[in-house]
Amino acid sequence: MKRRDSLKTLLVGSVAGGLMVSGCAPRTEKDTNVPEVPQLPGYGRNEAEKAHDAKVLAESFLNEHELETIAVLCDIILPSNAEFGSATDAEVPEFIAFIVKDMPRQQLPIRGGIAWLDNHSNKLHNLAFKACSEEQQKAICDSIAWPGKTAPELIPGERFFTRMRNLTLTGYFTSEMGIKDLGYEGNRPGVWDGVPDEVLKEHGLSYEKEWLAKCIDQSKRTEIAQWDEEGNLLT
Amino acid sequence: MQVINSSKTYDVAIVGSGAGGGMATKILSEAGFDVAVLEAGPFFDPAQDEYRTQLRWPWESPRRGASSDRRSFGDFDAAYGGWNLEGEPYTEAPGTRFAWFRSRMLGGRTNHWGRISLRFGPLDFKRKSIDGLGDNWPIGYDDVKPYYDKVDKLIGVFGSRENIKNEPDGFFLPPPKPRLHEMYYIKGARKAGIPVIPSRLSILTQRINNQRGSCFYCGQCNRGCSAYADFSSGTCLIFPAQKNGGKVELFTNAMVREVTTNAEGKATGVNYINKLDRKEHHLKAKIVVLAASACSTARILLNSKSSIHSDGLGNSSGMVGRYLHDSTGASRAAFVPELMNRKRYNEDGVGGMHVYTPWWLNDKKLDFPRGYHIEVWGGMGMPSYGFGFNPNDLNKITGGSIGGYGDGLRDDVKKYYGAVIGISGRGESVPQKDNYCEIDHDVVDEWGIPVLKFNYKWTEHEVKQAKHMQDTFEEVLEASGGILMGDKPGKDRDYGLTAPGEIIHEVGTTRMGKNKQTSVTNEYNQLHDAENVFVMDAGPFVSQADKNPTWTILALAWRASDYLVEQVKKRNI
Numbered sequence A: 001m002k003r004r005d006s007l008k009t010l011l012v013g014s015v016a017g018g019l020m021v022s023g024c025a026p027r028t029e030k031d032t033n034v035p036e037v038p039q040l041p042g043y044g045r046n047e048a049e050k051a052h053d054a055k056v057l058a059e060s061f062l063n064e065h066e067l068e069t070i071a072v073l074c075d076i077i078l079p080s081n082a083e084f085g086s087a088t089d090a091e092v093p094e095f096i097a098f099i100v101k102d103m104p105r106q107q108l109p110i111r112g113g114i115a116w117l118d119n120h121s122n123k124l125h126n127l128a129f130k131a132c133s134e135e136q137q138k139a140i141c142d143s144i145a146w147p148g149k150t151a152p153e154l155i156p157g158e159r160f161f162t163r164m165r166n167l168t169l170t171g172y173f174t175s176e177m178g179i180k181d182l183g184y185e186g187n188r189p190g191v192w193d194g195v196p197d198e199v200l201k202e203h204g205l206s207y208e209k210e211w212l213a214k215c216i217d218q219s220k221r222t223e224i225a226q227w228d229e230e231g232n233l234l235t
Numbered sequence B: 001m002q003v004i005n006s007s008k009t010y011d012v013a014i015v016g017s018g019a020g021g022g023m024a025t026k027i028l029s030e031a032g033f034d035v036a037v038l039e040a041g042p043f044f045d046p047a048q049d050e051y052r053t054q055l056r057w058p059w060e061s062p063r064r065g066a067s068s069d070r071r072s073f074g075d076f077d078a079a080y081g082g083w084n085l086e087g088e089p090y091t092e093a094p095g096t097r098f099a100w101f102r103s104r105m106l107g108g109r110t111n112h113w114g115r116i117s118l119r120f121g122p123l124d125f126k127r128k129s130i131d132g133l134g135d136n137w138p139i140g141y142d143d144v145k146p147y148y149d150k151v152d153k154l155i156g157v158f159g160s161r162e163n164i165k166n167e168p169d170g171f172f173l174p175p176p177k178p179r180l181h182e183m184y185y186i187k188g189a190r191k192a193g194i195p196v197i198p199s200r201l202s203i204l205t206q207r208i209n210n211q212r213g214s215c216f217y218c219g220q221c222n223r224g225c226s227a228y229a230d231f232s233s234g235t236c237l238i239f240p241a242q243k244n245g246g247k248v249e250l251f252t253n254a255m256v257r258e259v260t261t262n263a264e265g266k267a268t269g270v271n272y273i274n275k276l277d278r279k280e281h282h283l284k285a286k287i288v289v290l291a292a293s294a295c296s297t298a299r300i301l302l303n304s305k306s307s308i309h310s311d312g313l314g315n316s317s318g319m320v321g322r323y324l325h326d327s328t329g330a331s332r333a334a335f336v337p338e339l340m341n342r343k344r345y346n347e348d349g350v351g352g353m354h355v356y357t358p359w360w361l362n363d364k365k366l367d368f369p370r371g372y373h374i375e376v377w378g379g380m381g382m383p384s385y386g387f388g389f390n391p392n393d394l395n396k397i398t399g400g401s402i403g404g405y406g407d408g409l410r411d412d413v414k415k416y417y418g419a420v421i422g423i424s425g426r427g428e429s430v431p432q433k434d435n436y437c438e439i440d441h442d443v444v445d446e447w448g449i450p451v452l453k454f455n456y457k458w459t460e461h462e463v464k465q466a467k468h469m470q471d472t473f474e475e476v477l478e479a480s481g482g483i484l485m486g487d488k489p490g491k492d493r494d495y496g497l498t499a500p501g502e503i504i505h506e507v508g509t510t511r512m513g514k515n516k517q518t519s520v521t522n523e524y525n526q527l528h529d530a531e532n533v534f535v536m537d538a539g540p541f542v543s544q545a546d547k548n549p550t551w552t553i554l555a556l557a558w559r560a561s562d563y564l565v566e567q568v569k570k571r572n573i
Helices: A003-008 A029-033 A047-058 A064-077 A092-102 A104-125 A134-144 A152-173 A176-182 A197-202 A209-214 B019-030 B127-131 B141-155 B180-192 B233-243 B294-302 B408-416 B460-479 B491-496 B550-569
Strands: B004-015 B034-038 B247-251 B254-261 B267-274 B279-290 B328-335 B355-357 B372-378 B420-427 B436-444 B450-455 B533-535
Touching: A047 A092, A064 A092, A064 A104, A064 A134, A064 A152, A092 A104, A092 A152, A104 A134, A104 A152, A134 A152, A152 A176, A152 B408, A176 B408, A197 B180, B004 B019, B004 B267, B019 B034, B019 B233, B019 B247, B019 B279, B019 B550, B034 B279, B141 B233, B141 B550, B180 B355, B180 B372, B180 B420, B180 B460, B233 B247, B254 B279, B254 B294, B279 B294, B279 B550, B294 B436, B294 B450, B328 B460, B328 B491, B372 B460, B420 B460, B460 B491
Parallel strands: B004 B034, B004 B279, B034 B247, B279 B533
Antiparallel strands: B254 B267, B267 B279, B328 B420, B355 B372, B372 B420, B436 B450
16 A cells, blocks of 8 residues: 555544554455444443544544645654664554544644644745655754754744654554564563563672562462461461 | 432442442441442453453554543553543632542542552551641551451552561562662662662462462553452452352442431431433432542532531531541652663563652651652553653753654664653641532532532641652662752742642541541541441541551451441441
């Protein structure tokens, strides 16, 4: 699927923020006649939350031009590298499309920010930002991406770019790809038995003997606890 | 609309299914009583997949776990609602502030709390004798100790025997080993000369029975445990009570409006609204146990007016709603350069801190009364909405530019991941008669029930305590190898003192006492004004120590339930 087609599927609530992005297989005639009912797999919602999600999914806010501009910005902010994909590969634009609907406080700054950006690039190049060359786009970004170094008249652009950087990075690092990239190893059943020895060594730390003596012997964690009358654990 | 009467009369109607209501349900049903439990929210069981948020990944939520008006602590926190409940507002008197966290669901706020399970110590029941402020409890540690012991064994709590004067030891399971950021904290605390010991949380590091599993270290107790390896009222009290063959009838989505009373002023049951069809019901009961949370119980009592109880049930003293108080709180964080570029491994641990600092200056003369404990946080946690914001702000400290774009942002995020340690103080405030909640006659909720209006201001005691916290935080964090982040909050910001209510330890609205003129319940949580009504949430607390209140709510509810059973046997009720 081309980016443009994939962006189209973001419009008019046809897709749930990255969770129901349709595959690349060509659509059959039947598919186009039956509108998709937006829905999400369960994630522990109560009834009020289900109703809220359904309502947000059915709404649309950002238009096609805005979503395309966001996709361009997302990949400037976080391009792919040798190991991992770009922000759009991690479906960050889909995430932003949802979040802007879900958090009304984001709507004005994002819509206004894109309009500011287009206005600015029109002044410079007589082109909307997304239609500028990569070189032109990056030159504009350079002028608004470094807080503290921004020309006073470009401050609105800096504010918008900062917002976009935050949303792009949070969208990426909460995606499956981003978590892998980060190297987070948890969220799975396990047994915590202390900081690995080599890490302790690297930090010049060691467990105090008296402290360790108080801690759980993990080989006993499934034994049913019993105490004497003073509260000393017997098992 | 007509009120629908229950066909039968229950022995006991229990309002609320949190810590106090859950304990009352367990003890009273096992004593053979026919019990009705009324919960204002829906059913919840973290072991069933439709309710489960544990072990879900951030991308399973379209908002990546962000908080919302529907779930204040984020999509994956177990607690429904929070600072905002749609259709159920509250108000604040001009110039005062109170943040009220409510969770309408089976188990109430026990689905949310940090599982910090500290006993009040001997000093905590008798603070007036020490500093002349507030009031002593009518009971002491020795009265409650046997029940703390029983709660430890029934529910399970890990900790270590330390023999510290005002931090009584209990029947502990062994604690987990500290994580890396906690090792840095220990180092800092040792250097700063303040104590640090294994934390005391109601999480099963070892099994205590065949019904509940042991912890599998996902660090997500706030999401509710599918193995029931942490404490929540539903999983550890109400479900076991139901399985024990006791007569427990659970009414969910039942919003209690008032306690009904007869011509003698005794309770006859409760009126509630079924939220699903908005119909009003009368549930008949011989005894009513209110455990709706300190403020909700006060609201029900104040809304239960009759010719005998003209100012509200239990309020002949005018004390219902008064002496409302919450714990103090303040926090600070530091960046620890030695924790940059960390080696990755799973350090989720238990859901909460593995180490903490109990209050250590009971014997020292300070410019504020009472004390606080210190909680520690940090580590390589699971990202959720907000992770990656301001990805390279710490370049301010290490040198380098802030902002930008491109592949380098990835490296910034990864470099600083897990390199921040935070600490928070949780302290004891001095209860004030003039801090209170009352009925706001101008506003009703969507069920037509008049709402609460809060009047609450901190005193100089709490502000000075927060100042002491900030000074201590700086010392400990710097001794841990940390570089302090942000500005130290000064006097203009009350030293970072949290707003009343924000620590979610609010207590005191129906305080216990021997004098009927100055208290609402007796020392067994029984209303002075109506012997068949008990309050088993944190309302009867005379003072809220720097300890989290849940373990004391549980112990007192058990004690009050035993007393209730005995009084019924003696035909006194």
